[in-house]
Amino acid sequence: xxxxxxxxxxxxxxxxxxxxxxxxxxxxxxxxxxxxxxxxxxxxxxxxxxxxxxxxxxxxxxxxxxxxxxxxxxxxxxxxxxxxxxxxxxxxxxxxxxxxxxxxxxxxxxxxxxxxxxxxxxxxxxxxxxxxxxxxxxxxxxxxxxxxxxxxxxxxxxxxxxxxxxxxxxxxxxxxxxxxxxxxxxxxxxxxxxxxxxxxxxxxxxxxxxxxxxxxxxxxxxxxxxx
Numbered sequence: 576x577x578x579x580x581x582x583x584x585x586x587x588x589x590x591x592x593x594x595x596x597x598x599x600x601x602x603x604x605x606x607x608x609x610x611x612x613x614x615x616x617x618x619x620x621x622x623x624x625x626x627x628x629x630x631x632x633x634x635x636x637x638x639x640x641x642x643x644x645x646x647x648x649x650x651x652x653x654x655x656x657x658x659x660x661x662x663x664x665x666x667x668x669x670x671x672x673x674x675x676x677x678x679x680x681x682x683x684x685x686x687x688x689x690x691x692x693x694x695x696x697x698x699x700x701x702x703x704x705x706x707x708x709x710x711x712x713x714x715x716x717x718x719x720x721x722x723x724x725x726x727x728x729x730x731x732x733x734x735x736x737x738x739x740x741x742x743x744x745x746x747x748x749x750x751x752x753x754x755x756x757x758x759x760x761x762x763x764x765x766x767x768x769x770x771x772x773x774x775x776x777x778x779x780x781x782x783x784x785x786x787x788x789x790x791x792x793x794x795x796x797x798x799x800x801x802x
Contacts, residue, residue, distance in 0.1 A: 580682050582655050583717060589660075590713055593785045595702060597660040597674055597709055600649055604661065605642035607670050612641070615695040622756040623692075623731045655679065658718075662693065662706045671697040674710050676718070685721035687714060691734075701783070704737050708783045715772045722768050728753055728760035738765040741779060 589598035609631060616624070616632035630640045651657035656679050662672040672693035679687040689710055693703045714720045727734045729748065738745075743765040752762030767775075 579719060580685060582681060583719065586717065591665060591709060592705065594665060595705055595709065596663045596665045597706060598663060599652060600645045600659060600661060602642060602645055604670065605645055606638045609638045609641040611670055611694040619695040620692055623728055623734070624756055626754065662702060671702055674706050676710060676714055687720055687723055689723050689725050704740055704783050707737060707741065708779050711767060711772060712776065715769050720769070722766060725765040726753055726762045728755055729763055730760065735763065743767055
């Protein structure tokens with residue numbers, strides 16, 4: 576295998592900015608995840624949620640379902656096929672949402688899909704936009720992927736504002752491309768390649784990501800991605 580196609584030997588468990596920390600799931604997060612989903616699902620996330628998310632959001636038993644979700648995610652993270660991360664506030668540690676880099680393909684496409692959600696109490700604060708820029712930096716600079724794609728239902732106007740704000744390339748519409756909220760949705764596709772990221776990284780970070788804390792290389796599980 577060509578060297579540039581190899582997965583990294585060491586992947587940080589967390590990374591972030593001065594405001595947000597994106598970190599790997601922990602089994603101890605189950606109750607916090609269930610609580611955030613319980614107050615966010617019905618009036619916010621339900622129309623755009625994948626199958627099974629409603630189970631994690633159930634008021635009774637949600638903690639058990641959330642723990643199962645976390646364990647599956649940790650297994651896939653260990654395999655290097657998916658990286659699901661909590662979006663947290665660096666100052667308080669609160670979980671405000673989730674970011675997923677999923678279906679990672681090595682070799683022929685060096686690609687992944689990126690998806691995200693932010694809990695109802697934390698919307699309209701720029702967290703998802705900032706976290707997406709950090710996730711793309713992680714995808715390109717740490718995982719060494721060549722392409723990331725975002726598939727967003729055409730009716731999900733809130734989520735569609737984020738790739739538009741970042742100026743991501745629109746590639747077209749997949750007819751009935753995603754099954755969300757118990758029905759099929761036409762889906763807009765946005766993408767960025769590593770070449771585009773190299774050209775726009777400084778611009779995107781300067782606008783959407785608060786100043787990073789200084790990186791101390793190789794001394795902890797967390798990495799502060801460089802400017």
